[in-house]
Amino acid sequence: MRILISGASVAGPALAYWLNRYGFAVTVVERAPALRKTGGHAVDLFRPAMDIVEQMGALDRVLAEKTGVEHLTMYREGHDKPIELELRRVLTAVSDRHVEIMRDDLSEIFHDATCDDVEYVFGDSIASISDDGEVTFDSGREDRFDLVIGADGLHSNVRRLIFGPESEFSTWIGAYLAVVSVPDHLGLDGRMEGIAGVGRMAAMVAPHMDDARAVFLFRTPEQLDYHYRDVARQKELLRERFEGVGWEVPRLLAELDRTPAFYFDSITQLRLDNWSRGRVTLVGDAGHCPGPAVGGSTSLAVVGAYILAGELAAYGGDHTRAYPAYEAEIGDYVRRSRTFAINAARRIVPGTPFELRALAGMVWLIDHLPAGLTRAAAKISSRGMRLHDSIVLKDYSTHAVARAR
Numbered sequence: 075m076r077i078l079i080s081g082a083s084v085a086g087p088a089l090a091y092w093l094n095r096y097g098f099a100v101t102v103v104e105r106a107p108a109l110r111k112t113g114g115h116a117v118d119l120f121r122p123a124m125d126i127v128e129q130m131g132a133l134d135r136v137l138a139e140k141t142g143v144e145h146l147t148m149y150r151e152g153h154d155k156p157i158e159l160e161l162r163r164v165l166t167a168v169s170d171r172h173v174e175i176m177r178d179d180l181s182e183i184f185h186d187a188t189c190d191d192v193e194y195v196f197g198d199s200i201a202s203i204s205d206d207g208e209v210t211f212d213s214g215r216e217d218r219f220d221l222v223i224g225a226d227g228l229h230s231n232v233r234r235l236i237f238g239p240e241s242e243f244s245t246w247i248g249a250y251l252a253v254v255s256v257p258d259h260l261g262l263d264g265r266m267e268g269i270a271g272v273g274r275m276a277a278m279v280a281p282h283m284d285d286a287r288a289v290f291l292f293r294t295p296e297q298l299d300y301h302y303r304d305v306a307r308q309k310e311l312l313r314e315r316f317e318g319v320g321w322e323v324p325r326l327l328a329e330l331d332r333t334p335a336f337y338f339d340s341i342t343q344l345r346l347d348n349w350s351r352g353r354v355t356l357v358g359d360a361g362h363c364p365g366p367a368v369g370g371s372t373s374l375a376v377v378g379a380y381i382l383a384g385e386l387a388a389y390g391g392d393h394t395r396a397y398p399a400y401e402a403e404i405g406d407y408v409r410r411s412r413t414f415a416i417n418a419a420r421r422i423v424p425g426t427p428f429e430l431r432a433l434a435g436m437v438w439l440i441d442h443l444p445a446g447l448t449r450a451a452a453k454i455s456s457r458g459m460r461l462h463d464s465i466v467l468k469d470y471s472t473h474a475v476a477r478a479r
């Protein structure tokens with residue numbers, strides 16, 4: 075049985091790994107000419123994703139590549155004295171098992187775990203998918219697959235081809251995110267430093283790479299007017315929004331004209347509640363994205379891939395039964411991640427002076443409470459801080475022999 079996956083970042087190779095392990099023949103098509111090696115941004119693997127990584131035999135490499143960013147120094151606009159925080163204390167409150175890793179490192183690890191058994195086609199993209207599995211590619215190639223799975227990110231091509239335009243499913247959750255590659259002039263070496271104000275937050279982090287990342291998050295009452303390809307306008311919006319902010323912000327903004335890598339996007343959330351049509355389904359950000367940088371979507375991508383492959387194996391490749399089972403199994407995690415992301419976006423970028431004071435107070439508390447107490451407080455938090463750790467993974471290992479070629 076032949077399965078085509080679109081996208082070779084996190085969800086795609088993770089899904090390829092499990093499908094191959096269950097005996098399916100897998101092809102992955104990736105639009106980029108090669109595996110991305112620029113680092114990208116840091117992503118989070120929480121307990122269930124870490125457990126899956128361990129089952130994939132990739133734990134040692136993931137641990138070896140972790141960013142190791144463990145300390146945060148956060149200034150507040152209008153205050154001289156920064157708040158210091160051991161990030162480990164926050165993260166252990168959220169999850170018992172967490173690793174932060176650069177997205178491209180994770181992608182490479184998953185790719186390396188699959189490339190001997192899975193066919194990877196770089197520099198191509200799906201142009202059409204017919205109801206009976208006939209697929210044409212931008213390159214002009216044609217092929218037939220039993221199933222097609224979109225793992226091609228928030229702006230998924232497969233989703234657009236099968237479900238329609240993105241605007242029908244995505245909702246802006248009030249915030250914007252920019253990431254800029256900058257020289258590490260602060261010598262951060264595994265530390266994060268930043269400044270928070272009402273409606274805006276800027277930080278710089280150097281996760282053991284040649285350069286550092288400046289991250290800007292801000293909120294606006296209305297959606298901004300710009301074209302997604304108009305980088306000059308996006309930089310202008312960023313400069314306007316962070317005008318007058320102290321700390322290192324003027325220097326970071328000055329880097330905007332020199333930076334080799336600039337990312338700017340609204341934080342949007344996908345609101346799809348069915349992810350499958352006929353032979354096609356979606357996994358990772360393509361189907362589930364609760365919002366980049368605020369919803370733990372990388373863990374969701376890894377867990378989604380594990381469940382989808384597991385259900386396909388359990389039903390011997392019968393997608394008419396496996397897809398509904400996959401949707402039933404992942405649905406609650408997706409919906410809870412959306413709520414988590416909306417709350418996180420509000421908390422990380424406080425909208426009022428009161429919320430800013432509350433954030434500072436919370437950070438102070440986390441740093442001063444004994445770790446056990448912080449974890450206990452997180453466990454009883456009604457806002458589901460321990461969302462990821464509450465996910466119980468089904469064991470699909472008995473289906474490993476359900477070869478469906």
Ligand SMILES: Cc1cc2nc3c(=O)[nH]c(=O)nc-3n(C[C@H](O)[C@H](O)[C@H](O)COP(=O)(O)OP(=O)(O)OC[C@H]3O[C@@H](n4cnc5c(N)ncnc54)[C@H](O)[C@@H]3O)c2cc1C
Nearest residue numbers: 081083084085105117118226227231358359366367371372
């Ligand atoms: C700035 C930023 C910061 C983030 N911070 C965090 C964080 O702190 N923690 C966290 O957990 N997550 C974070 N995320 C989200 C995280 O990166 C994603 O959840 C994760 O990468 C999802 O993996 P994915 O494989 O589903 O999609 P992606 O990583 O988006 O990969 C999609 C892949 O599909 C490919 N593709 C696109 N179009 C096509 C096409 N037409 N044909 C073939 N291939 C195609 C792309 O090239 C890419 O390789 C952040 C995201 C962004 C943008």
